[in-house]
Amino acid sequence: MSTGSILLQLQDIDLGLERDRSALNSMPELADLAKKRRAYQKLKADATKIYAQRKDIETYLKDLEGQEMDANDDIRIAQGNVDSSDYRSVQQLEQKLSDLAKLLDKIAYARTDYEKQLKDISAKEEYLAGYIKKFEASVIADTKAAREKAAGITEGIERAERKRAHLLDQLPQDLRERYEKASKQFKGLAVERLEGNVPSICRMALQSSSMAELERVEGIVECPYCHRILVVGEDGEES
Ligand SMILES: [Zn+2]
Structure with missing residues (x-):
């Protein structure tokens, strides 16, 4: 996973x-x-x-x-x-x-x-x-x-x-801490996923310049708008 x-x-x-x-x-x-x-x-x-x-x-x-x-x-x-x-x-x-x-x-x-x-x-x-x-x-x-x-x-x-x-x-220590902290800060809604060019929680469409950058990273970044943890490259299929 x-x-x-x-x-x-x-x-x-x-x-x-x-x-x-x-x-x-x-x-x-x-x-x-x-x-x-x-x-x-x-x-x-x-x-x-x-x-x-x-x-x-x-x-x-x-x-x-x-x-x-x-x-x-x-x-x-x-x-x-x-x-x-x-x-x-x-x-x-x-x-x-x-x-x-x-x-x-x-x-x-x-x-x-x-x-x-x-x-x-x-x-x-x-x-x-x-x-x-x-x-x-x-x-x-x-x-x-x-x-x-x-x-x-x-x-x-x-x-x-x-x-x-x-x-x-299964998470590295730093990411675990980052998640716990963000979870408190955002009242349980700490992680969003990118759907097309729109993050799933804040729904602020990302500019093409940001998108180009994100396409290179693939993985875990921070949403430039709401600062939640943004999961990139997950197409939404979950097991
Ligand atoms: Zn966001």
């Missing part, structure tokens, strides 16, 4: 490497994943809140159950203690039973309300749990896909780096 075509290939590889590295660093999949993970954290927090609400309602219902049992005990005790020959005692019992009946009504009413709340919140909890499960699966799938994509790009980068090192080995 001629020095000129090595330089041109090197430049192609470097441009590709830059493209791939920036693609790897700014993969939209990673930003999407970060967003999804934040949404997932929020869902988990919601689930915790709902769980706590359900536990509270269950506690209230248990309290009501205790109150109901106490009221029923009170009824039994009051009925057992009554002296049915004593009018006042019977009247007190009726009053007490009436109070306890009201209390039991209140308890039943509250229980109906809490039971409805419990049913609603349990349904919500179940729905959210199913949703979170699906969400988890999609985060896992997305993470896997992003990892695979990143691994593919990384593999390509490593392949290009090996090829780059191999090409650099």
